[in-house]
Amino acid sequence: MLLEVKDLRIHYGGAEAVQGASFEVAEGEIVALIGANGAGKTSILRTISGLKRLTSGEIRFMGERIDRKPTAHIVRVGIGHCPEGRHVFMMMSVKENLQVGAHIRKDKAEIARDMEAIYQSFPILKTRAKQDANTLSGGEQQMLAIARALMSRPKLLLLDEPSLGLSPIVVQEVARIISDIHRSGVSVLLVEQNSVMALNLADRGYVLETGRVTLEGAGKELLHNEAVRRAFLGG
Amino acid sequence: MDVGTFIQSLWGGVLEAGLIAMVAVGLYLVLGVARVLNFAHGHILVLGGFCTWGFRETYNLNFWLAALLGLLIVGMGGIVMERFPFRRFYGNFVPIICVGVALIYLFEGGVVQFFGPETKTVGTVISGTSGIKGWFIMRNWDWLVIGAGLGCLVGSGLFLAKTRIGRAMRATAVDPDTANLQGIGALGMARYAMFIGCALAAVGGGLMAPKYGASIGVGLAWMIKGMLAIIIGGLGSFYGCLCACLLLGMAVSFSITYINAQAGYIAMFVLLVVVILVRPWGLFGKKITVGMPGE
Ligand SMILES: Nc1ncnc2c1ncn2[C@@H]1O[C@H](COP(=O)(O)OP(=O)(O)OP(=O)(O)O)[C@@H](O)[C@H]1O
Ligand SMILES: [Mg+2]
Numbered sequence: 001m002l003l004e005v006k007d008l009r010i011h012y013g014g015a016e017a018v019q020g021a022s023f024e025v026a027e028g029e030i031v032a033l034i035g036a037n038g039a040g041k042t043s044i045l046r047t048i049s050g051l052k053r054l055t056s057g058e059i060r061f062m063g064e065r066i067d068r069k070p071t072a073h074i075v076r077v078g079i080g081h082c083p084e085g086r087h088v089f090m091m092m093s094v095k096e097n098l099q100v101g102a103h104i105r106k107d108k109a110e111i112a113r114d115m116e117a118i119y120q121s122f123p124i125l126k127t128r129a130k131q132d133a134n135t136l137s138g139g140e141q142q143m144l145a146i147a148r149a150l151m152s153r154p155k156l157l158l159l160d161e162p163s164l165g166l167s168p169i170v171v172q173e174v175a176r177i178i179s180d181i182h183r184s185g186v187s188v189l190l191v192e193q194n195s196v197m198a199l200n201l202a203d204r205g206y207v208l209e210t211g212r213v214t215l216e217g218a219g220k221e222l223l224h225n226e227a228v229r230r231a232f233l234g235g
Numbered sequence: 236m237d238v239g240t241f242i243q244s245l246w247g248g249v250l251e252a253g254l255i256a257m258v259a260v261g262l263y264l265v266l267g268v269a270r271v272l273n274f275a276h277g278h279i280l281v282l283g284g285f286c287t288w289g290f291r292e293t294y295n296l297n298f299w300l301a302a303l304l305g306l307l308i309v310g311m312g313g314i315v316m317e318r319f320p321f322r323r324f325y326g327n328f329v330p331i332i333c334v335g336v337a338l339i340y341l342f343e344g345g346v347v348q349f350f351g352p353e354t355k356t357v358g359t360v361i362s363g364t365s366g367i368k369g370w371f372i373m374r375n376w377d378w379l380v381i382g383a384g385l386g387c388l389v390g391s392g393l394f395l396a397k398t399r400i401g402r403a404m405r406a407t408a409v410d411p412d413t414a415n416l417q418g419i420g421a422l423g424m425a426r427y428a429m430f431i432g433c434a435l436a437a438v439g440g441g442l443m444a445p446k447y448g449a450s451i452g453v454g455l456a457w458m459i460k461g462m463l464a465i466i467i468g469g470l471g472s473f474y475g476c477l478c479a480c481l482l483l484g485m486a487v488s489f490s491i492t493y494i495n496a497q498a499g500y501i502a503m504f505v506l507l508v509v510v511i512l513v514r515p516w517g518l519f520g521k522k523i524t525v526g527m528p529g530e
Contacts, residue, residue: 071420
């Protein structure tokens with residue numbers, strides 16, 4: 001198993017945001033984690049990356065316990081994280097954003113090659129390479145944030161609501177990019193409120209409600225599940 | 236008004252600006268990257284001067300070698316400061332200020348204890364003057380200080396702009412969590428910032444020593460000048476900070492030439508007030524809302 005999360009509990013002060021969630025991602029999978037606002041999706045991803053500490057439970061990546069490890073270590077072992085709200089470095093150029101994404105690597109030639117490959121799959125980033133990231137549109141910033149996360153050559157990519165605030169056409173574009181990334185051999189844990197998009201892409205999915213996993217199954221299966229339809233797809 | 240005096244003041248301003256910048260850039264880095272406002276940063280500058288003096292006095296070392304050793308020792312001292320007192324309080328601004336103030340006592344007490352309270356004189360290294368007669372003349376030493384100071388500042392600017400670590404430091408300063416997600420360790424960056432900041436200040440102190448001597452009493456004044464530069468330039472703006480250093484340097488130099496020797500401090504104060512009345516976020520800072528909420 002690539003990523004195993006067991007009985008994860010996360011607190012903010014006294015409030016329990018995640019109340020014993022368990023799920024896994026196997027090598028080569030796209031797994032969707034869907035849930036409404038405040039279900040605890042972002043908290044889970046931030047905890048996997050070590051930005052937030054769990055109260056109890058365990059997180060294993062390729063067998064290694066990572067739940068007490070510093071974030072930089074977690075990135076080095078192969079978990080890339082594209083955060084909610086993009087968080088591109090606004091006052092840096094597109095190219096610099098990508099260079100920062102490659103921080104853990106020192107193989108200059110390979111980095112240059114990866115950057116070329118990124119420019120191939122995101123032509124817009126090539127035209128904007130020298131521009132500051134704050135001049136990009138929301139969709140372009142999302143592409144940049146995903147591309148930046150790829151620069152570390154992750155084995156597992158955590159995507160936190162990549163469709164947030166994007167128009168339907170751009171959401172399709174993002175979906176295409178996610179399946180390209182997956183095809184290139186990166187496993188993906190996709191957090192979404194846009195459950196149609198996420199479940200269509202995913203091999204498997206988990207439904208998260210107020211900090212608990214209430215349903216799990218194959219992506220297509222959840223897409224047609226009555227309870228999921230009622231809760232997320234409007235009937 | 237004669238042109239010679241004017242140009243003389245201009246260069247005097249550049250000199251003062253360079254020295255302020257040696258403090259301000261370090262303060263800026265440490266504040267941005269580690270979120271530490273180090274009240275003892277001006278004392279670091281003075282300690283740089285003391286190291287230079289000490290190595291020359293005790294071991295009769297060549298000035299440059301002494302200054303270089305000072306830079307390394309004080310830089311290492313910065314790493315120790317980061318590791319020991321400051322790291323325990325990251326993210327909590329008030330205790331961090333208290334630590335800085337405590338360090339001031341440590342440095343002042345230590346220096347007076349071991350070296351005595353008087354100002355130490357460091358013999359001149361290069362004598363003579365040069366310039367254009369009738370226009371402006373400066374001591375050769377001052378030329379050298381301007382050159383070395385500029386070199387250090389351009390060097391640190393390039394380091395921040397062009398290198399992997401420099402980029403990582405900038406990323407940490409603007410968005411620590413996201414920088415972390417790129418595999419950038421915040422503690423490592425804080426260590427770099429502290430080393431570079433303290434080393435720059437030590438160079439400043441070393442360069443100043445032949446002209447002003449080394450006196451622990453002036454530490455706080457330098458820290459405040461650096462702080463003024465950061466506020467006038469706008470929090471978070473490197474070039475803003477350098478511009479502010481230049482303005483402060485000019486304000487001091489011109490007011491000393493045209494008013495009197497004590498007017499420098501007032502001039503800096505006036506500059507601060509004028510800038511923050513017009514732009515509370517500083518010359519190049521990001522626009523912020525100021526004032527009490529709801530008022
Ligand atoms: N920094 C924080 N401090 C206190 N409570 C928090 C914090 N972050 C999240 N929470 C709480 O934890 C719960 C889960 O939040 P989280 O952001 O993980 O949800 P989410 O599923 O990502 O929601 P959304 O879809 O809106 O992004 C919420 O009740 C939220 O109020
Ligand atoms: Mg969220």
